[in-house]
Amino acid sequence: MPTNRPVIRGAATALAHTPGMVRYGSKPFREAKAEPEFLAELTRGLWSYDEACRYLPNQVFIGSQAPARLWEVEQPWFDKLADADGGEPPFGHILEERRFLALLACADPFKHVLLRERFWEEMGPVMEAAPLTAPLASRTPALLTDAQMDTELESPNSLPLFTAGEGAPVGVVKTGHSEDEALSASVLLENLCCKVSGTLAVHELLNHVDGLGLGDVDLVLSCSEEAVGDRYQRGGGNMAKAIAEFAGCDLGTGIDIKDFCAAPIPAMVIGASLVESGVFENVVVVGGGSLPKLGMKSLYHLEQGIPVLEDALSAVAVWIGRDDGKSPTVNLQAVGRHPVKAGAALDKQFRELVLEPLRRLEWGVDRLDRVVTEVHNPDITVSAKAGDVAARNYKMMAAMLAMAKEIDKSDIAGFARAKGVCGYAPTQGHIASGFVYVPHALREMAAGDIRNCMLVARASLFLGQMTELTDGMSVLIERNGE
Amino acid sequence: MDLEDQGRIKELAEAHGKDDLVVLLGAPTTESSQVQFETVTTGDPSYAGPLAGVELGLPAYHVFEPNVKAAIDPDQYAENIEVLEMGLDADAIVDALAGMRAG
Amino acid sequence: MSAEPITLNGKKLIILGERDGVPAPVIEQAIAGLGGEVAYAATQCFV
Numbered sequence: 001m002p003t004n005r006p007v008i009r010g011a012a013t014a015l016a017h018t019p020g021m022v023r024y025g026s027k028p029f030r031e032a033k034a035e036p037e038f039l040a041e042l043t044r045g046l047w048s049y050d051e052a053c054r055y056l057p058n059q060v061f062i063g064s065q066a067p068a069r070l071w072e073v074e075q076p077w078f079d080k081l082a083d084a085d086g087g088e089p090p091f092g093h094i095l096e097e098r099r100f101l102a103l104l105a106c107a108d109p110f111k112h113v114l115l116r117e118r119f120w121e122e123m124g125p126v127m128e129a130a131p132l133t134a135p136l137a138s139r140t141p142a143l144l145t146d147a148q149m150d151t152e153l154e155s156p157n158s159l160p161l162f163t164a165g166e167g168a169p170v171g172v173v174k175t176g177h178s179e180d181e182a183l184s185a186s187v188l189l190e191n192l193c194c195k196v197s198g199t200l201a202v203h204e205l206l207n208h209v210d211g212l213g214l215g216d217v218d219l220v221l222s223c224s225e226e227a228v229g230d231r232y233q234r235g236g237g238n239m240a241k242a243i244a245e246f247a248g249c250d251l252g253t254g255i256d257i258k259d260f261c262a263a264p265i266p267a268m269v270i271g272a273s274l275v276e277s278g279v280f281e282n283v284v285v286v287g288g289g290s291l292p293k294l295g296m297k298s299l300y301h302l303e304q305g306i307p308v309l310e311d312a313l314s315a316v317a318v319w320i321g322r323d324d325g326k327s328p329t330v331n332l333q334a335v336g337r338h339p340v341k342a343g344a345a346l347d348k349q350f351r352e353l354v355l356e357p358l359r360r361l362e363w364g365v366d367r368l369d370r371v372v373t374e375v376h377n378p379d380i381t382v383s384a385k386a387g388d389v390a391a392r393n394y395k396m397m398a399a400m401l402a403m404a405k406e407i408d409k410s411d412i413a414g415f416a417r418a419k420g421v422c423g424y425a426p427t428q429g430h431i432a433s434g435f436v437y438v439p440h441a442l443r444e445m446a447a448g449d450i451r452n453c454m455l456v457a458r459a460s461l462f463l464g465q466m467t468e469l470t471d472g473m474s475v476l477i478e479r480n481g482e
Numbered sequence: 483m484d485l486e487d488q489g490r491i492k493e494l495a496e497a498h499g500k501d502d503l504v505v506l507l508g509a510p511t512t513e514s515s516q517v518q519f520e521t522v523t524t525g526d527p528s529y530a531g532p533l534a535g536v537e538l539g540l541p542a543y544h545v546f547e548p549n550v551k552a553a554i555d556p557d558q559y560a561e562n563i564e565v566l567e568m569g570l571d572a573d574a575i576v577d578a579l580a581g582m583r584a585g
Numbered sequence: 586m587s588a589e590p591i592t593l594n595g596k597k598l599i600i601l602g603e604r605d606g607v608p609a610p611v612i613e614q615a616i617a618g619l620g621g622e623v624a625y626a627a628t629q630c631f632v
Binding site for chain 3: 483484486487490491494498502503504505506507508509510511514518522540541543545547548549550551552553554555558559562563566570
Binding site for chain 3: 261343344345346374376381384386387389392393396427429432458460462463468470
């Protein structure tokens with residue numbers, strides 16, 4: 001009998017390959033200001049769309065490869081590009097840059113993004129022909145002739161939009177208010193990138209699941225990393241509602257959930273709670289892509305002569321609905337939380353987020369089949385001297401469990417392979433924080449490979465300089481009927 | 483190392499002199515420990531920050547190093563640092579810094 | 586282990602912690618009472 005018990009009825013991903021946008025990532029943007037010749041070097045280090053599609057971590061992201069494949073292929077992966085898989089990607093497409101740029105203008109109701117007329121003439125029919133982009137590009141965006149474009153580009157407050165392979169800008173982003181830093185061209189661009197990529201993930205979700213139409217979505221919860229607002233209320237919101245509107249969820253509303261990189265887990269917990277309480281029936285949790293994090297480690301990558309691997313905006317959408325008797329359940333009895341007193345150390349965090357909920361359920365570690373936390377792509381971080389984040393997390397988690405006598409010390413080394421996942425996600429913190437794995441977890445549960453999966457996210461709150469604390473949350477997903 | 487951190491360290495070194503300062507590191511990898519150690523001793527190896535080409539020569543230690551561990555109350559160490567030490571490649575970090583001091 | 590303990594008494598301390606290593610507040614807590622004065626403490630997050 002159907003109940004309000006919350007289940008995850010579907011999940012999808014969207015990856016927008018945006019090499020021309022890497023220059024507007026926080027680090028490259030600052031670097032180019034200090035050293036203008038940096039941009040030419042950066043451009044030389046960028047991958048083509050074809051290369052991005054043949055990159056193993058991207059193929060895992062869109063579900064064309066299973067995560068287990070990452071254990072089989074020796075790192076690094078950037079020099080082992082596979083053949084592109086011509087089939088339909090199981091979780092979502094890798095969108096080519098020019099389509100994404102065109103969507104930025106389509107998503108902008110205030111017409112701050114202006115496209116070159118010739119660019120739209122070329123892209124309009126392309127957008128219309130693709131099922132993913134057609135519903136989002138039904139209205140012609142604001143366009144400029146070449147001469148008008150030249151005039152707009154003269155403004156010091158505007159940002160030109162480039163494709164990586166083309167010299168002349170295909171569009172321009174104007175400032176939203178001459179005296180408001182919260183509405184500068186770069187902030188608007190960041191927010192629009194999030195809105196478009198998040199909306200793409202919602203549409204990928206709708207295209208990949210049965211039983212959810214645009215009109216069925218009651219509530220969108222955005223766990224993205226942006227801050228939408230103005231000078232009187234930076235971060236006022238509401239990205240979720242903007243995504244709901246652009247996606248066409250006319251009967252739904254939206255709320256943003258903020259918690260640095262951990263936000264997807266609280267968003268899923270809140271969404272599941274709202275379903276269980278009966279307040280909403282179909283909640284879509286969406287994380288849009290983060291423009292500032294593009295090219296975050298590009299200096300290291302360029303220094304070592306490897307490709308600039310942070311060249312894509314990544315997004316995930318998860319549908320939480322009422323129990324249908326078959327979809328994996330969200331176990332709200334086992335939400336791991338991070339109390340203030342737990343402090344910032346990683347072992348203490350994992351104690352609260354992993355061990356404490358297991359003990360609450362009176363589960364031994366052997367009953368947990370999969371635990372996923374911060375699966376950043378090690379190709380990106382190892383070359384940037386930051387090590388393999390996922391591997392480090394698993395080792396620390398295992399050390400904590402060994403100290404708590406939950407596992408044997410001899411099991412520490414094999415813990416990651418036994419329970420974990422090799423990193424593969426773009427370094428877009430909230431996406432990497434377990435959230436990215438939801439579609440794989442659903443697939444593995446459907447195949448009977450795992451019974452359950454714990455998603456663990458951590459947030460570096462100290463970066464915002466309001467507290468020295470970190471935060472985190474975990475949630476357990478279980479096969480229906482377990 | 484973060485450019486902001488480099489700027490603050492340079493200011494402190496200028497204000498207090500290297501004899502009054504001690505740098506304590508908590509980096510999780512040998513490479514990041516080495517970069518931080520190098521930055522506050524011989525200068526920023528990436529030549530990007532305020533400490534590029536600046537030889538501060540500050541005494542710097544990772545908290546996993548035996549002489550730091552020996553200074554910390556054993557209960558405090560056990561409570562706050564021991565599991566972190568176990569979960570990270572502490573020996574490699576200690577060896578790497580010892581190697582750098584030996585030149 | 587017979588390592589000679591470092592002296593922090595009377596020193597000004599620069600603490601460079603890391604989210605995935607030992608965060609600055611954890612180092613500060615561990616060395617509290619050793620007589621050093623924390624002049625600067627920061628925790629890095631590399632992802």
